[in-house]
Amino acid sequence: MNANHIGQPHARVDGRAKVTGSARYAADFNQPGQAYAVIVGASIGLGRVIALDAEAARRLPGVLAVLTHENAPKLAYAPHKGFIDPEHGERLHVLQDDHVRFYGQPVAVVVAQTLDQAEHAACLLLIRYAEESPVSDPLDQRAEAVVPEAGREPGPHSADRVRGDPEAALAAAAVSIDATYDAARENHFPIEPNATVAAWQGDQLTLWSKSQFVINEQAEIAAILGIPTENVHVICPFIGGAFGTSLRTWPHVTLAAVAAREVGKPVKLVLSRRQMFHQTGHRPRTVQRIALSATPDGRLTGIVHEGTGETSRHEQFTEALTAVTPFLYRCPNVRTRYRLVPLDIGTPTFMRGPGEATGVFALECAMDELAYALEMDPLELRRRNEPGLDEGMQLPFSSRSMLACYERGADAFGWSRRTLSPGSMRDGRLHIGWGMACASYPVFHGQASARVRLLADGTAEVEAAASDMGPGTYTSITQIAAETLGLPMDSVRFSLGRSDFPPTPPHGGSMTLASVGSAVRAACIAALDQRQARADRTDGAIEASATAGPDGEVRSRFSMHAFGAVFVEVAIDPDVGTIRVRRVVGAYGAGRIVNPRLAASQCTGGMVGGIGMALMERTALDPRDGRPVNAHMADYLVPVNLDIHGLEAHFVDEVDPHVNELGVKGLGEIALVGVAPAVANAVFHATGKRVRELPIRIEHLVEH
Incomplete structure (x- = not known):
């Protein structure tokens, strides 16, 4: 056999x-006699509900209940923080008070016999607010950065880390660059919307719910409702895309469970596409400063990486924004700093390649800028600064195949044919740009x-x-x-x-x-x-x-990461500034590949997400109330089939006996990390215009 x-x-x-x-996905688990729930979100960005008239909605045929802070049951909200929940702060207590903390926060839920009836009734609610002026832009003068509570202690997860004297290195450097990079807020935008079907049988609650963490959803709902964990059952055999948006248990799950208990029958609650922009997290907007110094032959002497990410006021969402910088390159003088800006927004959450994708965008664009300041091939600059160990942790890597990734990716892409000067490669009237970037993601177990x-x-x-x-x-x-x-x-x-x-x-x-x-x-x-x-x-x-x-003793002796190198070709129309990604080649060192077919699919999917991050995805907020103005499929742009060409994933042979029994490292996150900076660097190579903001838009290239 x-x-x-x-x-x-x-x-x-x-x-x-x-x-x-x-x-069968969450919303497919229809139950006999079920009712339908629709959430009504706040139409202001900050303030209080001062009046709520639901009589017209309640009189509508088929309406079973209208729940607001005035009549919703008081819930236990017992302490519970799962692996994925923010360590500091407290989750939103839905319908427990009259406060509005962000635009779209649930302020009511309508339950009816049909979905049409519930939606109609939701439109009849009359709500008056005492409105305040929210702060939703991290660059707003009223916004104040804070040290994250999770990063106050010294150590590898500290918000402030330093080795050597990078400022002195910058001051004395023969060549240096210092730049600021702004990466937009993104929403996950999976095909399947967040949905929950809730049904009670006595004191037993069953949730057919879109969840990337059913054990945590079980524990979280039990804590919120104040019932034994074993009384909650969560079922989710299939998920139609998530990218992190269903890792946490968001308020709609609680509302479905409460509504089902109130009306005495199963209740289905499916978020609209617009509501997913309000209520299920997002990739936070970040602003980062990178300063690099080097010797004339391209040896790094100093790195400064300062990053700021947005969070809500009621929770502190943190991610690994500066985590890659201390170990990606050999450098004696490195300082990183991470800050949060509390805003009147919903809490961000993890999105594919969280932290690393955004942090590497800034670092790898800065490395490209340094390469041009040195008049050096960007790939050669990276080769010259390949470290022998994790200099941040002073630990050997369990395995590191970055040099092999450079070689495999460059050969497959044809990097040796690239000319250095920006604007020097053409295809007829089109400007051609070739860019590259590194990728890294930790091995979690x-x-x-x-x-x-x-x-x-x-x-x-x-x-x-x-x-x-x-x-x-x-x-x-x-x-x-x-x-x-x-x-x-x-x-x-x-x-x-x-x-x-x-x-x-x-x-x-x-x-x-x-x-x-x-x-x-x-x-x-x-x-x-x-x-x-x-x-x-x-x-x-x-x-x-x-x-x-994981074997704690082994993990304490090694730095464990997957690595990759991404190469991109873009074609740009010089008259109108349109950008087309013609090719992406990624080479990855990710340990043992269990299924090459699935692995390649994972990587090409990540490349598509990276193209979206680089050129399209941006959640735009109305500064008056923090409302996402493009919270729909027409104006929140994501790549479609016509945008995608020539994606290749290659895997270098890598045996790592330390990471786990199977020797695998995972590919989902690293497949997106590195794509956006490679695209941005290719755009510069094609045009000579350095765009330090994501997404890169036509306006950036046609502005004078």
Whole structure:
């Protein structure tokens, strides 16, 4: 029997279910006799609700309830902070008071027998506010930066880190650059909207809910409602894209549960596309300063990286904005500083490549600027500053294939044919630009559990409370289980997305394969051991469970990261400033590749997201009230098929025995990191215009 599945490009085991429509997403779990809920969001950016007239809505046929802060039940909101929740601050207590903290905050929920009735009734609510002037722009003169509470302690996660004397190095440098970079707020924009179907049976609550972390959703809703955790059941077998927006449990889940309890029947609540811009987080806008100094031959002598990100006033959302800078290059003098600007907005959240994607944009654009100041090839500058260890942590890398990524990516792209001078490459009347950038993302590995049953018919069932928002978790975990058990792929059935399955970490941070895969492998080995011990018996199934997690001692001895190099070609029309990305080539060192087909899909998907970050995605806020003015599919621009050409992903051979039992590093996040700066650097190479703001727009190129 051939059980060599790991490393093979197997097709998705859930592919048929998805293309035939039998895969069920959160809003597909309709219940008998269910009602429909619609959220009414605040139409101001800051203030109080001073009057709310719901009589016309309540008199409408089919309306079952209108819940506001005046009549909604008082909820426990017991302390609970999951792995993914902001460490400092307190989550929004929905419908518990009259305060409006940000535009679109839920101020009412209408429940009716049909969706049309609920939407009609929601329009009839008359709400009056005592309005204040919100601050929603981090560059507003009223905004004040603060040191994040999570970064006050010295150490690797400190908001302020320094080695050497970078200011002195800058002052004495033969060559230096100092620039500010502004990256726009982005929204996740997945195909599937956030949705929850809530149903009570006695004191038991079932939530069919779009969630990347069903275990946390179970615990969070139990804490909010003040009921035992075991009384909440969360089910989410499929996710139609998320990119981080469903890692947290947002207020709509609470409102669905409360509404179902109030009306005594199941309730479905689906957020509109516009509401997803208000209520389910976003990638925070950031402003960063990078200063670099170097010797005439391109050896870095100093790096200063100062970054500021926006957050809400009621929570402190932090991300790894400056985390890559201390170790990406060899440099004796480095200082990083991270600050938050509390604003009258909803709390940001993790979005694909969180922190690293934005921080690397600034750092890698600055490296490109330095290369031109030195009149040096940007790739050669990076090669000359390749470190031998993580100089920030003073630890060896568990593996680092950056040089191999440079070589593989440059060869596949044809980088040696690039001319250095901006504007020197043409295709007819079009200006051609070639740019590149590095990518890095840490190797996360959380404790996870799994359960395996070996059935008498020779098949196996595997269960874990993981999620699958598209990267192929069903398939890759099936491959790991099938190989460990020595079974064909079609003899293994992997089930996920239930809170009553063995617990796993969130489906984010590129940790699912390392964490869940290691647990499944351990459970499979335990099941085989049981079968061996019972070799003389054939009475029924064998069931085994196992928990696996990171080896703290090993992780304390190594710096663990995936690395990559991204190469981009753009073509720019000089008359109208339109930018077209013609090619993207990425080369990645990401440990063991379990499924090359899925891995390539992950990387090309990340490249598409990076193109969007570079050229299109920007959530524009009305400064009067913080309202996202382009919160719809017409004006929030994302790449479509006509925007995408020639995406290539290459993987260098990398064996890393330290990161986890499987030797995998994860690809979801790093696939986006590095794309935006590579595009920005290509735009400069094509035009000679350095754009330090994302997204890069036509206006940037046609302005004089």
